[in-house]
Amino acid sequence: MAIYNHKIQYYETDRMGITHHSNYIRIMEEARSDFLEQVGYSYECMEAEGLVSPVLSVVAHFKKSSTYGDTLQVETHMTEMTPIRFTISYVMTSGGSVVCTGESTHCFLDKEGRPVVLKKSCPQIYELFGRLIKEKY
Amino acid sequence: MAIYNHKIQYYETDRMGITHHSNYIRIMEEARSDFLEQVGYSYECMEAEGLVSPVLSVVAHFKKSSTYGDTLQVETHMTEMTPIRFTISYVMTSGGSVVCTGESTHCFLDKEGRPVVLKKSCPQIYELFGRLIKEKY
Amino acid sequence: MAIYNHKIQYYETDRMGITHHSNYIRIMEEARSDFLEQVGYSYECMEAEGLVSPVLSVVAHFKKSSTYGDTLQVETHMTEMTPIRFTISYVMTSGGSVVCTGESTHCFLDKEGRPVVLKKSCPQIYELFGRLIKEKY
Amino acid sequence: MAIYNHKIQYYETDRMGITHHSNYIRIMEEARSDFLEQVGYSYECMEAEGLVSPVLSVVAHFKKSSTYGDTLQVETHMTEMTPIRFTISYVMTSGGSVVCTGESTHCFLDKEGRPVVLKKSCPQIYELFGRLIKEKY
16 A cells, blocks of 8 residues: 655744644645545545545644654554444654654534434445455555 | 734744744735624625635735744735725734735635626625725725 | 633635634644743743743544634643643633543653753743642643 | 646635635745755755745735645746845646746845845855746746
8 A cells, every 4th residue: 555645844844843743633634535545435525425524533642753854654544433433543654763643533424414324324435444444454 | 993913823933933924824814804804794794695705816025024922913904996806905013013014805706606796796895895995994 | 710712714614614623733732822821831931941842642522613703712721740741631612512622742852852851950830830730720 | 847746635725615825825835845956956955054045925816716636736937036035936727727826035044134145155056046047947
């Protein structure tokens, strides 16, 4: 599986001289979006089906700083799934060292904002996600 | 008229130690939103009428840097109006010195993305904006 | 203790129509900065002493969406302290409902990037933080 | 010359469903950084010489909206140079249509914040920039 690369931009740094911590949450979204596209599922398709997939929680652990010009390599895995939510985890490295690890949990909601039981409403996505967890994609 | 105050946040600085220039464009939006609310018109109301008001252009001149902890005082004026577009200008000062001046131009589009002739579709907004220009609000 | 207010800006929303989740991490920083200023300690003073205080981890739980025009009221508490790190927690509400809860953990580093034992290097900060935990400020 | 590609991220959109206009200013910075790296000059090198290069002004014209999933192709040119400042211009297209055009003007400052006469202090950069203008790189 291809790793997602993110090159740190000048506007992502702060006056401590390093990447501002909030940007790692955005890089997690970039990597997740790329991951879902690679495994054959994309936000566009989800939205076409009238579903939205809000973030329920995020956690990030900052191990080492990065800064302008560094390229982060992000490894993304689907790690957990219940009938209504799923969790994706991230490991970001730069020059071989771990910079940040994180996790985000998501659900699916229909147009009225009601939780969707994935197995029932979208069995093909449910199966895809289940397969990703088993295969440790 | 009340001035809009924006306190520079840590996440708005970059590794040069100063407010990243892109954030002044966002502060212009904050001040514009506050200005339109003060004069009795708000984005919410506009959206309720099914209109959107995209930005056509922005320009900003950076005169002096600002940084974390500084409070910018933003003066906002409506400076130009044609049947389909209007221009708002901004002067941001901190401690009495001008930090940034800018201008943004906007139009109104209906739900199909077609330009709206304000005088015809929304005469009350057209009159409000006209009055703001004359009164140099 | 005064609550920190943050009015959601247009640029903080995403195409789901709600505040993008990454912005809550930034709002936590705003509230933390305001909290530390209120209790008599500020980042400026910390930086004057040659220390930086990077974020070690953040976690956020999104309970309810918010959007442009909403005002979040953020309650901030210092909840944990060890000789080298401290944890601050946040509860954000809008219209009486909890929108987001979160937590951030921080340490102090000297100019060379070495961890600082707060009790030894800055006893007055150590005492202040200790008092905040006891008093459930 | 290679074109700089930027894929619009979800966090770059707003509740109008399109890329928030402030992000084009950031994409201009990304493209400028990539351009300067390609022509053999980078911010890192500049900073090593103890210079900073703040932005003096930016202007952007928004011609067509873009959104999540679109890839912008950015063409960057150096268009003007005086002894103390230089201007870079940008054309961003998506699917063959122009989305945004812009321009940014910059100067060089030394560590004390004084303007640097490039021809005198850094003749090699001055020559590089002069060549870029002639060659319409």
